Amino acid sequence: xxxxxxxxxVLFIVAPAFAEDISLHGFVQGNYSARVTGDRxxxxxxxxxxxxxxxxxxxxxxxxxAFRFFTKTDLIGEHINExxxxxxxxxxxxxxxxxxxxxxxxxxxxxxVGDLIFINDVFPKDYEAFFSGRPMEYxxxxxxxxxxxxxxxxxxxxxxxxxFFKSNNYPKTDRFIMYDSMPNVRERSEKEPNPRVKNxxxxxxxxxxxxxxxxxLYVYRGFHRKPAMMVDNPDSPRYITYFYPRLSVYGFxxxxxxxxxxxxxxxxxxxxxxxRAGKNSMVPNSQTRGLVGYNRQLWEDFTIGIQxxxxxxxxxxxxxxxLSTGSPRDKRLKQLATLRLxxxxxxxTIKLSLxxxxxxxxxxxxxxxxxxYSLSDHVWFAVGGNVFGGGKPHTEFGQxxxxxxxxxxxxxxx
Amino acid sequence: MIxxxxxxxxxxxxxEAFALTxxxxxxxxxxxxxxxxxxxxxRVMMKLISKGGAERIRELTMLRKNYGDVGGDQKYFIYFxxxxxxxxxxxxxxxxxAKDDDRWLFVPAINMxxxxxxxxxxxxxVGSDFTYExxxxxxxEDDTHAIVKEERLGARDCYVxxxxxxxxxxxxxxxxxxxxxxxxxxxxxxxxDRKGELYKVFTxxxxxxxxxxxxxxxxxxxxxxxxxxxxxxxxxxxxxIGLPDDAFTERYLRKPERRWID
Numbered sequence: 001x002x003x004x005x006x007x008x009x010v011l012f013i014v015a016p017a018f019a020e021d022i023s024l025h026g027f028v029q030g031n032y033s034a035r036v037t038g039d040r041x042x043x044x045x046x047x048x049x050x051x052x053x054x055x056x057x058x059x060x061x062x063x064x065x066a067f068r069f070f071t072k073t074d075l076i077g078e079h080i081n082e083x084x085x086x087x088x089x090x091x092x093x094x095x096x097x098x099x100x101x102x103x104x105x106x107x108x109x110x111x112x113v114g115d116l117i118f119i120n121d122v123f124p125k126d127y128e129a130f131f132s133g134r135p136m137e138y139x140x141x142x143x144x145x146x147x148x149x150x151x152x153x154x155x156x157x158x159x160x161x162x163x164f165f166k167s168n169n170y171p172k173t174d175r176f177i178m179y180d181s182m183p184n185v186r187e188r189s190e191k192e193p194n195p196r197v198k199n200x201x202x203x204x205x206x207x208x209x210x211x212x213x214x215x216x217l218y219v220y221r222g223f224h225r226k227p228a229m230m231v232d233n234p235d236s237p238r239y240i241t242y243f244y245p246r247l248s249v250y251g252f253x254x255x256x257x258x259x260x261x262x263x264x265x266x267x268x269x270x271x272x273x274x275x276r277a278g279k280n281s282m283v284p285n286s287q288t289r290g291l292v293g294y295n296r297q298l299w300e301d302f303t304i305g306i307q308x309x310x311x312x313x314x315x316x317x318x319x320x321x322x323l324s325t326g327s328p329r330d331k332r333l334k335q336l337a338t339l340r341l342x343x344x345x346x347x348x349t350i351k352l353s354l355x356x357x358x359x360x361x362x363x364x365x366x367x368x369x370x371x372x373y374s375l376s377d378h379v380w381f382a383v384g385g386n387v388f389g390g391g392k393p394h395t396e397f398g399q400x401x402x403x404x405x406x407x408x409x410x411x412x413x414x
Numbered sequence: 415m416i417x418x419x420x421x422x423x424x425x426x427x428x429x430e431a432f433a434l435t436x437x438x439x440x441x442x443x444x445x446x447x448x449x450x451x452x453x454x455x456x457r458v459m460m461k462l463i464s465k466g467g468a469e470r471i472r473e474l475t476m477l478r479k480n481y482g483d484v485g486g487d488q489k490y491f492i493y494f495x496x497x498x499x500x501x502x503x504x505x506x507x508x509x510x511x512a513k514d515d516d517r518w519l520f521v522p523a524i525n526m527x528x529x530x531x532x533x534x535x536x537x538x539x540v541g542s543d544f545t546y547e548x549x550x551x552x553x554x555e556d557d558t559h560a561i562v563k564e565e566r567l568g569a570r571d572c573y574v575x576x577x578x579x580x581x582x583x584x585x586x587x588x589x590x591x592x593x594x595x596x597x598x599x600x601x602x603x604x605x606x607d608r609k610g611e612l613y614k615v616f617t618x619x620x621x622x623x624x625x626x627x628x629x630x631x632x633x634x635x636x637x638x639x640x641x642x643x644x645x646x647x648x649x650x651x652x653x654x655i656g657l658p659d660d661a662f663t664e665r666y667l668r669k670p671e672r673r674w675i676d
Contacts, residue, residue: 021672025501063672094669101669110526137523151665207664212516214529214664255529257514262529297531301538347462347642348541349470377470377497413498 022062025414030054033133033386033407043174046080050175050405051132053078057089068094080175090142101149106142109160111205111218113255113264115340116355117309119289120218120251120268122203124225126169131176131366131400133386133407141166155208162201165193167244168225171400179399181229181327182237190242193223213256218268220249228283234324245274245283261296264307278315281322286314301344309336328394335361349374357397364391364398381410436559439573439593445484446598448551450627451653453479455674458648462542465641471496472540475675479657485511489662490550493675504667507532509550520667527664536585543614543635543644556580562590567602571595586614597621597628613639625653 033051046052055076062069072090076083092105111121116139118125129138144164150157171178193199201222208215227242251268267290275283293307311334313319323329341354351372358365370384385406391398434442460472473496481487490507494500508516517532535547557577564573572592579586586605594601599621605614620632629651636643660666661674 025498027498068672096669096671101665108525110524140524149665151660156663156665257516257529257532260514262531264529295529295531297534297537300534300536303531344541347464347470348538374497374499380499411499 022060025059025061026057027411027413028054028056029135029409029411031134031407031409033405035403035405037402037404039177039402041173041175041177045174049080050403051134051407052080066095066097068096070094088142099151103145103147103149106144107147108140108142109145109147109203110140111203111216112251113214113253113266113293114291114309115293115295115305115307115338116357117291117307117336117338119266119291120205120216120220120249120253122220122222122225122247122249124166124168128169128171128175131171131386131388131403131405133384133405133409135382135409135411141169155206158205158207160201160203160205162203162222163197164195165199165201165223165244166225167192167227170226171403176400177402179394181394182231182240185231185237185240187238188240188242190227191244193244199223210254211256213254216253218249218251218253220247223247224272224284226284230282245272247272251289259294259296261294264291264293264295266291276315278318279322281319281324281327285316285319288312288314301348303340303342305338305340305342307336307338309338310334311336328392331361333361335359359391359396362391362395362398364395365389366397366400378414379410379412381408383408434573436561436573436575437554439561439575439598440554440557440559440577440591441484442598443591443593443600444551444554446628447600447630449480449484449488450629451480451625453477453655453657454651454653455655455657456648456651458646460540460542460544461645463643463645470541472542474540477657477661477674479659479662485554487511488550491662491666491670491674493670504670506662506667507546507550508662511553515546515550518664518667525668527667542646543637543642544646548616548635557589564595565592567592570601572601599628599630607639613637619645622651624651627653 031051031053032049034048035050040047053076055074057072057074060071070090070092071088074087074089076085076087078085088106090106090108092103092107095102109121109123112119124141124143125139126141143162143166145160145162148159150159202220204219206217223244224247225244228245230241230243231237232239248271249268250271251266253264253266255262255264267288270287270289272284272286274280275285278285289309289311291307291309293305295303295305297303313330313332316332320329337358337360339354339356343352344350345352353370355368356365365388367387368384370382372380372382374380383406385404387404388397388400393399455475455477458474458476462470462472473494475493477491479489481489488509490509492505494503502522504520506518515532515535517530518527519530520527535552536545539546539549557579560576562574562576564571566572572594575591575593576588577591578588587608587610588606590604591600592602599618600616601618603616604612607613615636615638617634618630619634620630621628622631623629629648631648631651633646634643657674661671
């Protein structure tokens with residue numbers, strides 16, 4: 001890792017001295033959220049607090065001829081674990097020529113056309129941040145990667161290589177009350193794919209305009225970012241190992257104007273390579289995922305967005321057969337519907353928004369209303385809530401039933 | 415003899431001018447105001463000023479390229495400098511005269527490009543008193559036009575044109591425009607609401623010559639009913655800078671070239 005990124009670090013120290021133009025921006029932010037159910041997770045350190053931090057983000061941007069560099073660093077004071085920390089959210093160098101470009105370093109990717117539903121966006125996410133009422137940008141985790149863009153006449157191509165695996169971050173029991181299928185097994189460890197050449201992840205996006213629609217094809221070769229669970233002895237488990245099975249994804253997306261709004265379509269085949277037969281209950285089966293979305297402005301500064309998402313499990317009979325008695329069973333077709341309403345007021349200084357997930361198959365939901373007000377060009381604050389419920393104790397939102405929280409963000413930007 | 419000819423010509427001039435129909439005046443005005451040059455670039459400073467005097471700033475670079483004739487397709491690219499929470503955001507519009515625009519927004523915080531719903535061209539542009547249509551133009555065919563009179567506005571001779579929207583889904587019932595007879599720039603526009611009361615006024619406050627094109631470099635839109643107004647200043651305005659087609663693509667939406675936005 002150091003071999004690749006040490007030169008980058010040197011560059012960031014040296015580059016500003018030679019940069020033709022350099023800019024410094026960022027923000028100071030306080031972000032707090034509290035559980036309102038009165039319940040507390042077993043390993044809680046913060047009591048009712050789900051999240052509490054102050055941070056300063058510094059963004060430095062500059063250029064030297066065909067090269068540009070960018071760093072985004074958060075200096076954090078965190079209250080639940082009483083930590084002070086530095087987080088390098090992004091740090092990369094860009095090179096651009098007429099027909100191709102390259103980005104090397106820690107960076108973020110957002111692919112696909114879903115609104116908070118990701119099929120071909122296989123890059124690491126932070127769902128703990130999302131469920132805690134942190135600003136949207138913290139849903140995305142930066143990854144150390146090389147991205148090459150090619151721009152021949154007929155199409156555009158993005159090639160991404162990620163040498164160091166990074167998983168999704170899910171809510172944990174120090175902040176959230178979660179479902180645990182084996183609460184008595186205390187010994188647990190996690191095994192991430194080693195940074196070896198054969199474990200390098202590759203992602204490709206090929207995109208162009210087709211009849212006024214934005215069309216894209218995607219290929220990914222890497223790993224599930226949600227861990228699978230392996231136990232030492234299925235009959236009397238004493239030790240759990242979390243690991244990340246191999247995964248390939250092949251997909252497409254389309255987005256364009258239709259019926260006086262924006263129509264979005266996305267699909268993908270999840271090839272779960274370590275359980276193609278579907279007989280290993282610990283590794284997810286292969287799936288076909290699809291999404292249709294529609295977005296429309298109904299009146300000035302008011303938009304509505306709806307989505308329907310389906311996740312179809314292949315080899316379902318084998319999956320059912322592999323489950324041990326009593327363990328929760330996923331549906332063959334998991335469905336999710338979303339609704340987003342956004343209204344701006346007072347010359348767009350006030351934003352009222354509502355986002356909801358509802359699963360017709362699992363019968364669980366998440367509701368996120370938010371009020372955001374820009375006091376000036378530099379200061380804004382937001383207050384909102386996350387309400388979870390329905391379904392069963394093990395379903396995605398149902399298990400967060402006791403984690404309803406309210407949050408606030410205050411930010412000074414410069 | 416020549417003297418008589420000149421006198422004759424001068425006598426004919428107003429009649430010549432009157433020969434222009436209201437549609438032709440508006441078309442010439444559109445050409446002068448929104449379609450000059452092959453392409454255009456400006457650094458735009460918008461001041462949003464509330465009734466109480468509180469100011470908010472929107473600073474951006476706007477690029478525009480024409481495709482086809484006056485009144486035809488255009489592409490716009492906008493890069494935001496201020497306020498801080500939208501810095502580095504970019505916004506791209508493919509404008510078509512007879513149908514809805516295509517609009518894309520790039521959100522740098524999560525490196526995401528999104529299409530945005532755009533069927534209402536009368537929506538406020540970035541929270542200002544200007545609408546999208548005020549920035550990129552309104553189709554001449556969407557209104558019926560009539561020259562109501564000719565008069566001087568300050569030192570300039572103007573056509574005064576009344577434009578009435580054909581459809582009822584517009585926020586004003588009619589608009590009166592003062593169009594400069596010489597350069598065809600709109601010097602003033604008055605918007606009347608459904609009750610026939612004046613509610614918005616546009617004024618061209620400064621006109622400069624840029625590469626031979628008279629250009630409105632300062633303008634104001636004032637909402638008389640709310641007391642809110644937006645003052646816009648163009649700096650670094652320039653025409654025919656040779657903007658390539660691919661400046662208006664996703665590649666540069668995500669990573670604009672400095673030479674076009676600075």
